[in-house]
Amino acid sequence: MTIRVAVIGAAGRMGSTVCQAVQAASGMELVARLDAGDEISPTTLAGAQVAVDFTVPAVTESNVHALIDAGVDVVVGTTGWTKDSYGRVRTHLASPEAAGRSVLIAPNFALSAVLSMRFAALAAPYFESVEVIELHHPAKVDAPSGTATATAAAIAAARQQAGRDSSPDATETDPQGTRGGLVDGVRVHAVRLSGLTAHEEVLLGNPGEQLTIRTDCFDRVSFMPGVLLAVRKIGEREGLTVGLDQILDL
Ligand SMILES: NC(=O)C1=CN([C@@H]2O[C@H](COP(=O)(O)OP(=O)(O)OC[C@H]3O[C@@H](n4cnc5c(N)ncnc54)[C@H](OP(=O)(O)O)[C@@H]3O)[C@@H](O)[C@H]2O)C=CC1
Ligand SMILES: O=C(O)C1=N[C@H](C(=O)O)C[C@H](O)C1
Numbered sequence: 001m002t003i004r005v006a007v008i009g010a011a012g013r014m015g016s017t018v019c020q021a022v023q024a025a026s027g028m029e030l031v032a033r034l035d036a037g038d039e040i041s042p043t044t045l046a047g048a049q050v051a052v053d054f055t056v057p058a059v060t061e062s063n064v065h066a067l068i069d070a071g072v073d074v075v076v077g078t079t080g081w082t083k084d085s086y087g088r089v090r091t092h093l094a095s096p097e098a099a100g101r102s103v104l105i106a107p108n109f110a111l112s113a114v115l116s117m118r119f120a121a122l123a124a125p126y127f128e129s130v131e132v133i134e135l136h137h138p139a140k141v142d143a144p145s146g147t148a149t150a151t152a153a154a155i156a157a158a159r160q161q162a163g164r165d166s167s168p169d170a171t172e173t174d175p176q177g178t179r180g181g182l183v184d185g186v187r188v189h190a191v192r193l194s195g196l197t198a199h200e201e202v203l204l205g206n207p208g209e210q211l212t213i214r215t216d217c218f219d220r221v222s223f224m225p226g227v228l229l230a231v232r233k234i235g236e237r238e239g240l241t242v243g244l245d246q247i248l249d250l
Contacts, residue, residue, distance in 0.1 A: 005231060006032035006048035006072065008040070008063055013139075014054035014077060014220060021224040022052075028231065040066040048072050050231050057142050061085045064105075068098050075230040076105040077223070079146030081242075090240045104234050104241040107146030109226030113200065114244050116215040117147070120202040121154040123211055125162030127204035130155055131180070135191040135199040143190040147200055149183055150243070155202070156184035 005022045009015035010033030022030045032046040036055075040063060045051065051072045053063050057080025065088075067074045086105070092098055108114060124130055132155070134148035144152075159166075166185050180189035198217040203210065217223065226244050233247045241247065 001027070003028050003050055003231060003235075004031045004046075004048045005029065006034065006045045006051040008034045008051055008053040008067070009055035009078070011035040012054055014223065015052075017220040017224065018052050018054060018227055021221075021228060022231070025228050028228070040070055042070050045070055045072060050075060050234055052076075052227060052231065053078055056080075061088070064089055064103060065092055068092055068101050068103065071101070073101060073234045074103045075227065075234055076103065077107075077109055077227065079107055079142055079149075081105055081107075081146070086240060086242060093239050102234055102237045102239060102241070104230050104237065104244075104247070106226070106230065106242070106244040107150045108198075109223040109230070109244055110198070110215065110217045111226065111248075112215040112222070113147055113198075113217065114226070114248065114250075116200060116202065116213050117151050117154055118245060118250055119213050120151055120204075121158040123202075123204050123213065124155040124158040125164050127206050127211065129167040129203075129205040130159075131167065131187040131189065131203050132183075133189045133191065133201045133203065135193060135196050135201075137196050137198075138192040138194055140192065143192075144181060144183060144188045145190070145198070145200070147198075148188050148190070151200065151202060152183035152186035152188050155186050 005028055007015050007018050022028045031048050051067045051074050053076045055078050060078035064074050132148050132151050134145040180187045200215050202213040
C-alpha cells in the first residue's frame with residue numbers, strides 16, 4: 001500500500017531533502033509541500049496520511065497540534081522540544097478527537113548519531129569525566145543541538161542510575177562562559193563553523209585513558225533512511241514516541 005506523505009518546511013535544507021527522498025522511495029507518494037505562510041488543514045494536506053515536520057523550533061509544536069487536528073500521523077525532526085512540550089502532545093494524543101493518531105519526535109535520524117547516543121550512555125558510568133561537543137553549520141538557529149541535549153540527558157540518567165558523581169572540575173572563574181553550558185549537569189560545548197554539517201563528540205576520561213565517541217553527518221542524505229523508516233512505522237505506533245532508537249531493534 002502506498003503511504004501518502006506531506007512535508008512541512010518543504011523549502012528548507014532538511015524539508016527539501018525529505019521531499020526528494022519520499023519521491024524516490026518505493027511505496028510512498030509526496031502529496032503536499034507546505035512551508036512558512038501555508039495553512040495546515042485537511043485541504044492543504046491533500047489526503048496525506050503522514051506529515052513530516054522539519055521547520056524551526058519556534059513553530060514545530062503548534063504545527064504538530066494542527067497536524068493532529070487535521071487527522072494525520074506526524075514524524076518530527078525539528079529540535080527545540082522540552083519535557084513540557086512533549087507532555088502537551090501526549091495530552092492532545094490522549095483526547096478522544098485524536099484517537100488513533102501517533103507522533104514520533106526524534107532529535108536525530110542518522111544511524112551514526114543514534115548509536116553514538118546509545119554508546120555514550122553505555123560508557124558514561126565507567127568514566128570520571130564526560131563532556132559533549134556538538135559542531136554544526138553556522139546557519140543553525142538553536143544551541144545546543146537537540147542531539148547534544150538528548151545525549152547529555154542520556155549520559156546524566158546513566159550516571160545517576162550508577163551512582164556516579166558529576167565530572168571533576170576545579171574551575172573557579174569563567175566570566176566568558178568558556179567552560180560551556182550545563183545540560184542535566186553535563187558540560188556541552190557548541191561550535192558553529194562554515195563547512196560543517198552535523199557532528200558530535202563525546203569525550204570520556206579516566207586517569208590515564210580517554211574514550212572518544214564521534215558521529216559525523218557530512219550530508220543530509222544521512223538522515224533519510226531514519227526518516228523513511230519512521231514514516232513507514234508511525235502507523236503501527238500509538239501516542240507519542242521520542243527517539244528513533246525506539247523503532248530500531250537496539
Ligand atoms: N532530527 C534530525 O535528524 C535533524 C533535525 N534537524 C532539525 O530540523 C530543523 C530544520 O533544519 P533545517 O532544514 O536545516 O532548517 P531550514 O531553516 O533550512 O528549514 C526550515 C524551513 O521551515 C520553514 N518554516 C518556518 N516556519 C514555518 C511554519 N510555520 N510552517 C512551515 N514551515 C515553516 C522555513 O521557512 P523560512 O526560511 O521562510 O522561515 C524553512 O523553509 C531544525 O530544528 C534542525 O535542528 C536538522 C537535521 C537533522
Ligand atoms: O540543525 C541541524 O543541522 C541539525 N539539527 C539536529 C540537532 O539539533 O541535533 C540534528 C543534527 O545535528 C543536524
